Amino acid sequence: MRISFHGAVEAVTGSCHLLEFNDKKVLLDCGQFQGSNREERMNFDEFDFVPSEIDYLLLSHCHIDHCGRIPLLVKRGFKGDIICTKPTYDLCKIMLLDSAHIHESEAEWENRKGKRAGKKTVEPLYTQEDADYCMKYFKPKLYGQVVDIDDDFSVRFLDAGHVLGSAIIEMWISEDINEEALKIVFSGDLGIENKPILNDPTYIEDADYAIIEATYGNRLHENTESRMDELIDIILKTTRRGGNVVIPSFAVGRTQEIIYELNKYYDFPHKDLDELMKIPVYIDSPLASKATEIFKLNSQVFDEETRELLISGNNPLYFENLNFVQSALESKALNEDKTSKIIISASGMCEAGRIKHHLKHNLWRPESSIVFVGYQAQNTLGRRIRDGEKLVKIFGEEINVSSEVYDLEGFSGHADRNGLLKWLGAFKKKPKKLFIVHGEEDAKTDFAKEVESSLSIECIIPRDGEIYELERNKLSVSEIIKNISSPPRAMQPAEAEKIESLLREIDSVKELFNNALNLTEGVLNESVNVEEYNRINNRLIELENAVMNLTILAGK
Ligand SMILES: [Zn+2]
Numbered sequence: 001m002r003i004s005f006h007g008a009v010e011a012v013t014g015s016c017h018l019l020e021f022n023d024k025k026v027l028l029d030c031g032q033f034q035g036s037n038r039e040e041r042m043n044f045d046e047f048d049f050v051p052s053e054i055d056y057l058l059l060s061h062c063h064i065d066h067c068g069r070i071p072l073l074v075k076r077g078f079k080g081d082i083i084c085t086k087p088t089y090d091l092c093k094i095m096l097l098d099s100a101h102i103h104e105s106e107a108e109w110e111n112r113k114g115k116r117a118g119k120k121t122v123e124p125l126y127t128q129e130d131a132d133y134c135m136k137y138f139k140p141k142l143y144g145q146v147v148d149i150d151d152d153f154s155v156r157f158l159d160a161g162h163v164l165g166s167a168i169i170e171m172w173i174s175e176d177i178n179e180e181a182l183k184i185v186f187s188g189d190l191g192i193e194n195k196p197i198l199n200d201p202t203y204i205e206d207a208d209y210a211i212i213e214a215t216y217g218n219r220l221h222e223n224t225e226s227r228m229d230e231l232i233d234i235i236l237k238t239t240r241r242g243g244n245v246v247i248p249s250f251a252v253g254r255t256q257e258i259i260y261e262l263n264k265y266y267d268f269p270h271k272d273l274d275e276l277m278k279i280p281v282y283i284d285s286p287l288a289s290k291a292t293e294i295f296k297l298n299s300q301v302f303d304e305e306t307r308e309l310l311i312s313g314n315n316p317l318y319f320e321n322l323n324f325v326q327s328a329l330e331s332k333a334l335n336e337d338k339t340s341k342i343i344i345s346a347s348g349m350c351e352a353g354r355i356k357h358h359l360k361h362n363l364w365r366p367e368s369s370i371v372f373v374g375y376q377a378q379n380t381l382g383r384r385i386r387d388g389e390k391l392v393k394i395f396g397e398e399i400n401v402s403s404e405v406y407d408l409e410g411f412s413g414h415a416d417r418n419g420l421l422k423w424l425g426a427f428k429k430k431p432k433k434l435f436i437v438h439g440e441e442d443a444k445t446d447f448a449k450e451v452e453s454s455l456s457i458e459c460i461i462p463r464d465g466e467i468y469e470l471e472r473n474k475l476s477v478s479e480i481i482k483n484i485s486s487p488p489r490a491m492q493p494a495e496a497e498k499i500e501s502l503l504r505e506i507d508s509v510k511e512l513f514n515n516a517l518n519l520t521e522g523v524l525n526e527s528v529n530v531e532e533y534n535r536i537n538n539r540l541i542e543l544e545n546a547v548m549n550l551t552i553l554a555g556k
């Protein structure tokens with residue numbers, strides 16, 4: 001059988017891997033690329049495979065970097081089953097609609113701008129209708145249930161402890177009925193032990209081959225134990241000097257975790273409790289509010305502590321000074337009201353959504369604090385602020401960063417280096433080869449070195465489009481057998497800009513051209529001489545050729 005890699009290989013986002021065996025094609029995740037304009041544009045590229053030929057899509061969890069291109073996959077012809085857990089299905093319904101809404105608004109904004117510049121209209125990556133339609137292919141399953149998809153193929157989803165519904169996927173594949181099946185394990189995104197609400201990541205007994213994420217493959221989360229104390233200190237410090245605490249947070253997962261932790265904190269005596277209880281907390285993300293409702297509906301997969309709280313009548317996802325903001329008007333009002341407050345808003349990497357407004361209103365205020373509680377992908381606004389940039393652009397306006405900026409990595413939903421090593425170390429039968437994905441280059445190479453030296457598992461860091469042949473009985477078989485005829489590379493920002501400026505010049509030369517001609521009679525205007533006409537005509541041909549060459553070069 002073969003495996004090839006089509007996303008989450010250059011960096012973290014866009015998770016998408018393809019298994020091919022017998023006459024089947026199975027996709028693991030179909031995520032969206034997130035980060036810079038370049039990554040965003042990669043989403044519009046053709047898939048490296050034919051969507052209508054994919055039989056099954058196994059989905060690890062609901063985060064957009066894992067499921068965000070599913071509506072597009074369906075739009076381009078996929079008709080197979082999408083298998084995931086029930087909470088993932090519930091959460092995808094709202095996540096994909098929200099993502100479609102973002103794509104629609106972005107296209108609308110581009111078109112409004114483009115119309116004034118005479119540009120062609122652009123289409124959104126997919127619409128809310130597409131997002132709604134793709135849900136009919138979802139076939140939710142239970143955790144722990146062995147699903148016999150076919151005689152030669154079974155799967156099982158086990159709790160990954162990363163977000164509600166997140167799964168580690170075990171797959172058994174038989175290419176020869178006389179032989180034992182080959183077992184492949186895909187970690188999805190791995191969570192952290194002892195996290196609120198969620199179960200711990202499941203340990204796996206054995207695998208022939210495994211694919212593991214390495215978001216924090218070379219880091220240790222420092223403040224896991226003290227994260228709440230640190231957050232409370234920041235809250236008190238900030239509100240005492242009259243500022244706001246702004247927390248960019250993933251709408252699904254991290255937001256509910258912070259609500260849970262605050263609720264728990266308020267339940268115990270603390271010298272500043274009265275003061276804390278008076279500070280209003282606003283969840284300003286319609287998606288987060290909806291997700292919180294879905295969490296409540298899926299309490300069967302909560303960890304024991306949370307279930308006990310629920311049984312005792314304490315709703316862990318609610319406390320007195322918690323407010324869910326719905327309308328955009330209410331959201332704006334938060335910035336007009338001068339009371340110090342905590343604002344938790346999405347998107348978590350500050351690329352879209354209401355968080356951008358709150359950053360615009362708080363980044364320049366030395367009394368406010370911005371607190372990061374999750375991974376910030378390269379080139380995102382969140383990453384730039386976290387890395388200490390002093391001037392950032394939001395909605396075209398330059399904003400001075402004067403607020404305090406904190407990064408509480410202890411809230412991360414991803415296992416750190418030790419967590420990943422512990423999970424791998426628990427295999428009783430170690431995988432013959434480990435594919436490392438979903439990480440920045442350093443994180444993957446450092447982690448590979450660590451795994452090879454401490455666990456003696458051979459590691460491979462696959463590249464985009466590479467295919468590996470996996471066999472049952474040989475020990476050293478995973479070699480690149482060929483590169484897929486190299487997929488078109490994404491257009492570089494400089495090339496795109498150059499093309500845009502050439503197109504603008506073409507438009508203005510065309511206007512000269514039309515002015516020179518008497519259009520009704522198809523002859524030159526008297527005021528234009530033939531030489532002038534030829535010069536304009538040649539310039540037009542030259543420009544059109546330049547656009548064509550650049551476009552071919554960019555592989556479009
Ligand atoms: Zn995730």
Ligand SMILES: [Zn+2]
Pocket residue numbers: 012015063065066189438
């Ligand atoms: Zn991920």
